[in-house]
Amino acid sequence: MKAPNCTASTCRCCYYYKVTGRRGGSCEILGVSVRAEWKxxxxxxxQFAADYKNSEKDRELANQQT
Structure with a gap:
């Protein structure tokens, strides 16, 4: 079984995208206004890549301490 291709194909799927208004948002890393549907x-x-990596590190630290 192949692993799914996990990419942020549009701005709305990106971790750095923050919604502002109905159709638009902002990119926190670039500091500019963007549209959700833009490539x-x-x-x-x-969006959840950073959270997943951090929780994995937390589990490793917890296992080392016990």
Missing amino acids: SCHLAII
């Missing part, structure tokens, strides 16, 4: 840039990461 994402090469800096985009999926």
Whole structure:
């Protein structure tokens, strides 16, 4: 079984995208206004990637302490 292709194909799927208004938002990393449906840039990461990595590190630390 192949792993799913996890990419942020549009701005709305990116971790750095924050909603402002009905159709638009802002990119926190670039500091500019963007539209949700725009194709994402090469800096985009999926929304939950950072949370997943951090929780994995927390589990490793907890296992080491016990």
